[in-house]
């Protein structure tokens with residue numbers, strides 16, 4: 001005697017198969033989109049504290065470039081990024097500028113324009129900043145360069161978070 005109650009029709013089988021395949025495809029497309037949306041929330045600098053970047057003896061009153069490694073951990077993997085700061089002594093203070101231009105985010109260099117050896121220069125759109133990070137009026141940047149928090153211990157310079165200058 002045939003058991004028709006548990007029989008799956010060809011139409012039902014096709015529907016289940018298409019739903020399954022569609023579900024896999026949707027998951028495959030949505031996963032990267034969701035990750036991209038929440039990644040900044042998950043991204044955490046390994047150490048929200050301070051990172052050693054160099055020796056205080058190397059500082060002068062002229063901004064000097066220091067490159068250092070930062071470990072970035074997100075929910076899936078850990079990676080190393082190179083970060084940069086321009087650091088100099090200002091009497092008893094140490095100033096550390098972020099190299100990221102406040103116009104559209106290009107990288108600025110101290111004395112990058114030989115005609116203006118006492119300013120930061122952004123080559124993307126001819127942006128200029130004074131030594132203290134103040135944006136030069138009538139050039140594209142609309143705000144001063146950000147600064148790193150700075151600490152010194154046993155002759156080593158440590159940098160912390162980047163703080164926008166109001």
Ligand code: FES
Pocket residue numbers: 101102103104105106122123124125126127140141
């Ligand atoms: S990005 Fe620096 S001047 Fe435009």
